[in-house]
Amino acid sequence: MNNVLVFIEGEEGKITEDSKNIVKDSKKLADLLGGSLIGAAYSEAISQEELTQAAIDVFWELPFTLDDDPCGQLAGSEIGCLVGEAKLGLLLSANNLLGETILAIAAASSDGVFFHSCRQISIDAGDFKIHQSTYNGKVDEVRILPKHSNVAFATIIPSGTGRNPYFEKKNPVTVQKVNPLVNGMVPKIMETFKAKAENIDLTEAEVVVAMGDGIANEKGLKLVSQFANLIGATLGGSRIVVDNGFLPHNKLIGLTGNVVAPRLYIGVGVSGAPHHLIGIKESDVIVGINSDPNAPLLKVADLAIIGDAFEILPALIEGLGGDQVV
Ligand SMILES: Cc1cc2nc3c(=O)[nH]c(=O)nc-3n(C[C@H](O)[C@H](O)[C@H](O)COP(=O)(O)OP(=O)(O)OC[C@H]3O[C@@H](n4cnc5c(N)ncnc54)[C@H](O)[C@@H]3O)c2cc1C
Numbered sequence: 373m374n375n376v377l378v379f380i381e382g383e384e385g386k387i388t389e390d391s392k393n394i395v396k397d398s399k400k401l402a403d404l405l406g407g408s409l410i411g412a413a414y415s416e417a418i419s420q421e422e423l424t425q426a427a428i429d430v431f432w433e434l435p436f437t438l439d440d441d442p443c444g445q446l447a448g449s450e451i452g453c454l455v456g457e458a459k460l461g462l463l464l465s466a467n468n469l470l471g472e473t474i475l476a477i478a479a480a481s482s483d484g485v486f487f488h489s490c491r492q493i494s495i496d497a498g499d500f501k502i503h504q505s506t507y508n509g510k511v512d513e514v515r516i517l518p519k520h521s522n523v524a525f526a527t528i529i530p531s532g533t534g535r536n537p538y539f540e541k542k543n544p545v546t547v548q549k550v551n552p553l554v555n556g557m558v559p560k561i562m563e564t565f566k567a568k569a570e571n572i573d574l575t576e577a578e579v580v581v582a583m584g585d586g587i588a589n590e591k592g593l594k595l596v597s598q599f600a601n602l603i604g605a606t607l608g609g610s611r612i613v614v615d616n617g618f619l620p621h622n623k624l625i626g627l628t629g630n631v632v633a634p635r636l637y638i639g640v641g642v643s644g645a646p647h648h649l650i651g652i653k654e655s656d657v658i659v660g661i662n663s664d665p666n667a668p669l670l671k672v673a674d675l676a677i678i679g680d681a682f683e684i685l686p687a688l689i690e691g692l693g694g695d696q697v698v
Contacts, residue, residue: 586641
């Protein structure tokens with residue numbers, strides 16, 4: 373029961389960034405448990421070349437493609453059938469719809485315990501210590517699952533695990549083609565609608581624009597909202613902006629709000645106080661727009677744009693083909 377399985381997602385043959393992060397954490401947990409790390413993915417999802425880089429011991433190629441099983445039913449049942457035989461004690465995936473469906477079905481079919489939206493899993497005196505985000509991210513709870521009481525299944529929020537890929541390769545990966553154990557009708561996806569960036573949870577957003585006190589007035593809100601809209605970003609703000617009612621509390625970024633981990637964060641008129649920086653440090657690329665060249669945000673930024681945001685934002689909006697609304 374010491375082996376760990378990680379469900380890996382691919383995009384054009386490459387392991388997704390979110391899955392890389394879960395592989396990283398799974399490897400650490402497998403090492404702590406003294407077990408092997410098994411990676412499982414849909415057939416054709418991950419290229420051979422990419423696999424040789426992954427820090428997994430064994431790779432299970434599931435007997436169907438994502439097109440055969442777009443909602444994860446078959447993968448969940450298949451993995452559930454193999455839990456005992458593969459001596460799995462812990463199964464992990466990224467915290468998204470597919471990962472949740474697969475692990476929930478696998479847990480139900482193997483009498484396991486399922487935890488979604490986990491920020492971190494650690495091992496404390498042999499017990500699983502599960503740090504879980506509940507009530508839509510408003511409350512965090514730590515749960516203990518006693519050693520060997522049940523197999524644990526958990527989906528991990530990538531921002532809770534760090535964005536740096538961990539691919540320390542020690543041994544070659546053993547590839548095993550899994551025999552089909554399950555079949556049946558699977559739902560088909562008929563239509564897909566892209567969520568509006570403004571409706572995406574800040575912790576999940578790929579691109580985030582943060583409004584700071586430097587532009588905290590009606591004009592600033594209009595400009596920054598339009599800019600965020602044009603680049604498909606989710607809008608958040610600093611404490612001052614939220615406290616002054618320009619954005620609702622669930623849009624707060626920082627120590628007392630959301631910890632974001634986007635590919636791109638753009639802070640506009642945000643000074644970069646430590647309480648705010650804690651909430652953005654997992655961002656891949658940080659851009660700061662600020663009139664003060666000494667603003668702390670610009671010191672940690674990958675790109676610093678120094679100047680008046682009331683001039684810079686209209687220029688960016690014009691460059692992006694947007695109408696001038698103010
Ligand atoms: C216990 C505690 C918890 C906190 N938690 C959080 C938290 O979770 N999140 C958070 O954000 N804060 C938090 N804070 C508050 C935090 O310490 C800062 O006060 C806050 O982040 C500052 O917000 P700001 O950067 O928008 O404003 P300011 O610090 O006022 O910065 C405004 C910036 O705008 C620039 N500026 C001004 N005019 C322009 C212009 N025309 N164009 C471009 N730039 C301009 C200025 O140079 C300045 O750098 C917390 C504080 C405490 C005590």
